Amino acid sequence: MIRVRGLEVAFGEKTIMKGLDLDVYRGEILGFVGASGQGKSVLTRTILGLVRKRAGTIEVFGEDLDDLSAGSRRAVERRWGVLFQQGALFSSLTVKQNVQVPMREHLKLSERLLDELARLKIEMVGLKPDAADKFPSELSGGMIKRASLARALALDPEILFLDEPTSGLDPIGAGDFDDLISTLQRTLGLTVFMVTHDLDSIHTVCDRVAALGEGHIIAAGSIDTMMASDHPWLRMYFNGKRARAVLQTGA
Numbered sequence: 614m615i616r617v618r619g620l621e622v623a624f625g626e627k628t629i630m631k632g633l634d635l636d637v638y639r640g641e642i643l644g645f646v647g648a649s650g651q652g653k654s655v656l657t658r659t660i661l662g663l664v665r666k667r668a669g670t671i672e673v674f675g676e677d678l679d680d681l682s683a684g685s686r687r688a689v690e691r692r693w694g695v696l697f698q699q700g701a702l703f704s705s706l707t708v709k710q711n712v713q714v715p716m717r718e719h720l721k722l723s724e725r726l727l728d729e730l731a732r733l734k735i736e737m738v739g740l741k742p743d744a745a746d747k748f749p750s751e752l753s754g755g756m757i758k759r760a761s762l763a764r765a766l767a768l769d770p771e772i773l774f775l776d777e778p779t780s781g782l783d784p785i786g787a788g789d790f791d792d793l794i795s796t797l798q799r800t801l802g803l804t805v806f807m808v809t810h811d812l813d814s815i816h817t818v819c820d821r822v823a824a825l826g827e828g829h830i831i832a833a834g835s836i837d838t839m840m841a842s843d844h845p846w847l848r849m850y851f852n853g854k855r856a857r858a859v860l861q862t863g864a
């Protein structure tokens with residue numbers, strides 16, 4: 614579903630990634646890990662076309678994103694949904710209006726249908742119906758994540774990009790959110806690209822993991838493969854004190 618080759622991204626003099634190759638397969642949940650500041654969000658934003666690349670190719674749905682006309686580009690954008698790291702809901706819009714933003718941008722539907730669709734998405738992510746008319750400032754962190762997910766699902770995407778969906782949630786809330794993602798992925802047949810630091814999420818929902826370090830993918834594969842890696846950062850990450858605590862609690 615996603616094929617990245619030889620990707621280079623830099624801000625001024627500072628090279629963030631170089632020679633990066635990454636594949637995301639249809640129907641999988643790929644966990645994307647790496648130390649803070651390595652460029653996980655930048656890579657996500659580059660795939661989405663929000664950050665300009667210096668070199669390399671990015672193919673999504675088998676199409677080279679550089680080769681697309683504006684119309685084809687919009688068609689591709691309709692087929693993916695994004696939950697940004699900062700939630701990024703419009704603070705002046707209610708949850709319902711936020712969910713309807715992508716619908717209004719891409720679809721021509723009656724108000725009645727827009728309301729009905731938004732209601733459905735809000736229910737799908739486990740929010741109560743009365744959340745629809747609340748503003749982001751009236752929501753808890755967990756509710757904001759769910760509302761953002763409802764917006765990401767607005768156009769029935771085939772690929773879902775999630776940037777740290779469980780960060781800032783308590784462990785139970787994070788577990789519930791993982792279950793939700795897993796259920797949606799299975800029932801809707803989604804492909805999920807999930808940036809995460811959350812070892813619980815990696816063990817419970819991810820089919821495969823890719824790790825970013827030193828500007829490229831240092832390893833990618835099943836969780837067992839990653840845990841067996843002798844790369845120093847991966848060893849620390851999967852076998853450090855916090856990782857052992859997760860394994861002992863039976864995740």
Ligand SMILES: Nc1ncnc2c1ncn2[C@@H]1O[C@H](COP(=O)(O)OP(=O)(O)OP(=O)(O)O)[C@@H](O)[C@H]1O
Nearest residue numbers: 624629647648649650651652653654655656698777
């Ligand atoms: N628009 C920008 N202009 C200049 N530098 C940027 C920009 N966006 C990101 N960076 C830099 O790129 C690097 C990677 O940032 P990024 O946000 O991708 O890290 P991350 O891996 O997502 O970290 P975290 O796990 O903390 O979210 C950082 O050094 C950051 O300062």
Ligand SMILES: [Mg+2]
Nearest residue numbers: 653654698776
């Ligand atoms: Mg980030």
